Structure formats: C-alpha cells, structure tokens
Amino acid sequence: MEQLDSVCFDLWVAGMETTSNTLYWSLLYVLLNPEVCQKVYEELDMKIGNDRIITTSDRPNLNYIMATINESQRLANLLPMNISRTTACDMEIGGYRIPKDTVITPQICTVLYDPEIFPEPYEFRPSRFLDSLGNLKKVEELVPFSIGKRQCLGEGLARMELFLFFANLFNKFDIKLHADNLNPSIEKECGVTMKAENFRVVMKERY
Numbered sequence: 001m002e003q004l005d006s007v008c009f010d011l012w013v014a015g016m017e018t019t020s021n022t023l024y025w026s027l028l029y030v031l032l033n034p035e036v037c038q039k040v041y042e043e044l045d046m047k048i049g050n051d052r053i054i055t056t057s058d059r060p061n062l063n064y065i066m067a068t069i070n071e072s073q074r075l076a077n078l079l080p081m082n083i084s085r086t087t088a089c090d091m092e093i094g095g096y097r098i099p100k101d102t103v104i105t106p107q108i109c110t111v112l113y114d115p116e117i118f119p120e121p122y123e124f125r126p127s128r129f130l131d132s133l134g135n136l137k138k139v140e141e142l143v144p145f146s147i148g149k150r151q152c153l154g155e156g157l158a159r160m161e162l163f164l165f166f167a168n169l170f171n172k173f174d175i176k177l178h179a180d181n182l183n184p185s186i187e188k189e190c191g192v193t194m195k196a197e198n199f200r201v202v203m204k205e206r207y
C-alpha cells in the first residue's frame with residue numbers, strides 16, 4: 001500500500017505541473033504571435049468547423065496545431081536541468097575522460113536551442129515542424145521528454161493531454177490577451193519546471 005501510494009504521488013507530481021505549465025506557455029506564445037493564432041483558428045475552421053469535442057482521432061488532421069505544440073515545448077524548455085545521473089564506469093565522450101561515479105546533469109536546452117538544428121532558436125516559429133506540403137515533420141532533436149532508458153514515462157499521456165486541451169480550448173473559445181496586459185512577459189520563473197508569469201486573457205465562446 002505504501003508503495004502504491006508513492007507511485008501515485010510520483011505520477012501526480014511528475015505529470016501535473018509539467019503538463020499544465022507547458023499548456024500555459026503555449027497559450028502565451030500563441031497569443032503573443034497573432035499570425036500563429038490566426039493559423040490555429042484557420043485550421044480549426046477548415047478541419048473541424050463546429051463546436052464538437054476534438055478527440056485524438058483528429059490529431060492527424062491538425063498538423064499546424066501539432067507543430068504549434070511542438071514549438072511551444074521546444075521554446076518553453078520546461079526542464080532546463082534534467083535529472084542528474086552518475087556514471088557507472090570510467091568512460092570517454094568526445095575526447096573527455098569521465099571517471100566512474102561522476103554526477104552528470106544533461107541539459108536538454110543545448111539541443112532544443114541549438115541554432116544549427118533550430119535556426120533563430122529564440123523565435124516562436126511552429127512552421128519549423130512542417131514540410132512544404134504542411135505535413136508534420138518528425139524532428140528527432142525535439143527532446144523535451146529527454147531520451148534514453150529513463151526518458152519521461154508519461155510522454156504519451158502528456159502529448160495526448162497537450163493536444164486535447166490546446167485544440168479544444170482554441171476550438172471552443174476566441175482567446176485574446178486582456179487589455180490589462182497586452183504585452184505579457186515571457187520571462188521564466190525558475191522552479192522545478194520553468195513557469196511563466198501570470199497573465200490575463202479574455203475568452204468568448206466561438207459557437
């Protein structure tokens with residue numbers, strides 16, 4: 001019972017703040033980029049066209065939205081300091097000798113913000129995840145969930161949640177920044193995950 005309790009707690013902690021903060025960032029980035037916002041609504045109008053609930057079966061038809069979520073995850077860089085590891089034996093990587101028992105903290109942002117992979121990395125540009133026909137590109141370097149044996153256990157769930165919340169939120173509501181904060185900050189508050197500062201929005205039902 002104690003173990004079950006710990007597992008539930010771990011999943012709650014690892015899965016709640018991460019997903020909700022990413023959603024918050026995606027909303028902020030989209031609202032600060034009106035041309036992206038317009039394309040999100042255009043895709044919804046063209047591919048959905050009413051206020052029905054969007055489900056995972058709509059995912060293959062909503063490439064621009066998927067690209068926008070990918071770009072939000074890339075730019076938000078939610079867990080800049082990944083979980084630390086210890087080397088199990090002496091090793092050499094890229095000419096550097098690393099002794100056994102060295103604590104290593106991989107930084108995901110070195111990949112997510114690499115200008116050779118993602119040109120102008122600090123720009124919010126969902127189109128970098130689309131090919132010339134508007135199909136979603138598989139970009140291996142998009143690694144917000146890390147990689148390897150201990151990569152995020154909740155990736156599938158998180159990706160599903162992000163898609164469902166994002167797509168349904170924008171489909172149901174016309175969302176705008178509130179007049180009180182037309183230019184909200186994109187500064188990051190550093191905690192376990194990177195948090196956006198609070199901002200207000202106005203939401204109107206679309207249908």
Ligand code: HEM
Pocket residue numbers: 010011012014015016018019022078079082083144145146147148149150151152153154155157158
């Ligand atoms: C946008 C949402 C999320 C992001 C960006 C994220 C990211 C990460 C990252 C970077 C790691 C560390 C991987 C490593 O050590 O190399 C991790 C681990 C983990 N995540 Fe997530 N995560 C998210 C959502 C979730 C959800 C929804 C759950 C479960 C309900 C979850 C459960 C876990 C668990 C259990 C681990 C530890 C895995 C292990 O050590 O074997 N995460 N996550």
